[in-house]
Amino acid sequence: MKNKLAVTAIGAAMVLSMGTGVFAGANLQEIKAYLNGSITVKYNGSPVQLQDEQGAVVLPITYDGNTYLPVRSIAKTLNVAVNYDGATNTVLLGEQIEGVALAKSFSDSSYHTKDPDLTTYKGKDYKDVYFDNAKSTRGSSFMLYPKGKYQKLVLQAAATGNDIEKFFVQDSDRDIKLKITTIAVAEGLKTIEVDIAGVDKLFVHADIKGSGGLFVPLTTSYFK
Template sequence: MKKKMTAAFTAFAVLGGMGAGVVAGANLQEIKAFLNPSIKFKLNGQPVQLKNSSGAVVAPITYNNTTYLPVRAVSDLLGVAVKFDPAANTIFLGEQLEGVSIAAGFDSSYHTKDPDKTVYLDKDYKDVHFDNGSGTRGSSFMLYPKNKYQKLYIQVAAIDGDIKDFTIQDSDTDTVLKKQTITPEQGLVTIEADIAGVSTIYVTGQVEDGAAMFVPLTTSYYK
């Protein structure tokens, strides 16, 4: 994937096209350029179209014998996450250096900050999804990366029984990104999933009767 991304972004000078924030924060220089819808694109030999975040087809720009492509459209085609930081006036491509906790905006019926429920193996994680309900059941929650990140690193522990078919799924396309069974003997497991181009994630697992699912939110993160 890195080779594909490098080739694409080296072959063309890339224009941000990330929205009004870029324009407002940039040191702009006026130029005369042309939209060039005659240019066609193929990805791995198959015809593709460049589209913006709303799904509308966008054309490249030609200026001074150089073709400029919108970053988001190209990154979506290549499966590379893109994020614009208006404060730093910087576009981030791919996996970020610093993780972003999934705790912000998290909501589930088993979301808790109760100190009696946030401790696992003598460590207090402060903010967790802790499903200690009764009966064999599905335990689930939603995440909203909004296409901004390349990877999800989510931690989960099975307590007093197995979690079967722990699944990370693209909610919009029903694509399974990762699935596995987690046992108490494994301890706190870190599961990595590629979430480039994913807006909404559905996380679920089948918890055995008498067992609990423990997901620390502060140490589970996007990158």
Template sequence: MKKLTIAVVLGTTIVASMATGAYGATKLQEIKAYLNKDIAFKVDGKPVQLRDGNNNTVVPISYKGTTYLPVRSISDALGVAVDYDSKTQMIQLGEKVEGVSISSSLTTNTYRTKDSSQTTYNGKDYKEAIFDNADSARSSSFILEPKKKYQKLYLQIAAVGQDLGKLTVKDTETDTILKATEINVADGLVTVEVDIGGANQLFVYADAKGDGAVFVPLTTSYYK
């Protein structure tokens, strides 16, 4: 949470930018505040324009000597994940306490399966997995959409039959490689930890040989 700590050190008070429906809540108190367009921002020495979730420019609010900023804009600028639960009105910054399966964020994938003959690895049935066993040399890949809600990805993966070429996890919007590592058969089922704070979509890929397979259990791969 180093980046989040930076925001705290700057002494900036952050408030939530919530859906318009939330403004009908009875606990809200009306105040008189001012939009302050004169305040500029830098992150790691580089100028930053604050924007909301729809890419509209936003400006700080000044109220009784304190500057308030929309949490979504700050989280995007610092690369810190943010999630808002409208039912509990809880804002979550950074890693979540409990892991969330990557299953629901996986886009359509030909090799996604619940066939026990393909979801079982070393005697354990993981119930749902990606099992890419194509019979030619290829780039084995899939797309995840964490939608900036999570700080970390814990991806479990195994090479079956043949070692994989370098496993790469890329942020598709910034074209930034977040992780690159070797995956070998002898490693067994490994957990790859990736910092994905601020990432909307991820492209995960590795070079697979014709007689080798790629196994990714979806039930034990998760976000935090």
């Protein structure tokens, strides 16, 4: 069944809520519009409440016979990632062409390292990695924070020493596993893709046996 969005209005368009700082020097035209609390929005037949990033209720705006809905709220309802590039005044919906490497924001774990003795895998130095190389059977995990801005996580991971028989990526807020897989040593660097639209926080976990390890290059793993 296709996802449908019904809006009880003459027409519909979408606008992105942005901080006042982005308006400096922008090509803006002043208009007279109205907040319209009589508009009802339904998604797949069920009423939805439009909210901003902080959870406050937002109303549609009516102007010149058209109704404008906040794009961030609609994107959240449709489970589509949304972001704003202030440098180019561009609204980014869905999967982005250019990936954003995890190395740009990763700072979660004691196993995060840039030590050249630890960041090299099969002859290639990845410069910035998560490498759990402890020597006992254990759970190894870290957090990622896409903050609802991305559609997909592309994660590269390798098992060292012993196969990893359980590896998963979980929506931390909803406690839902988005991907469950295994990583064999023989697979080398495995690419794992996870749909993360609308997800704020991710919990990444591996069960490691004995002296096995988990190697995740943060320069080639990315959000998009």
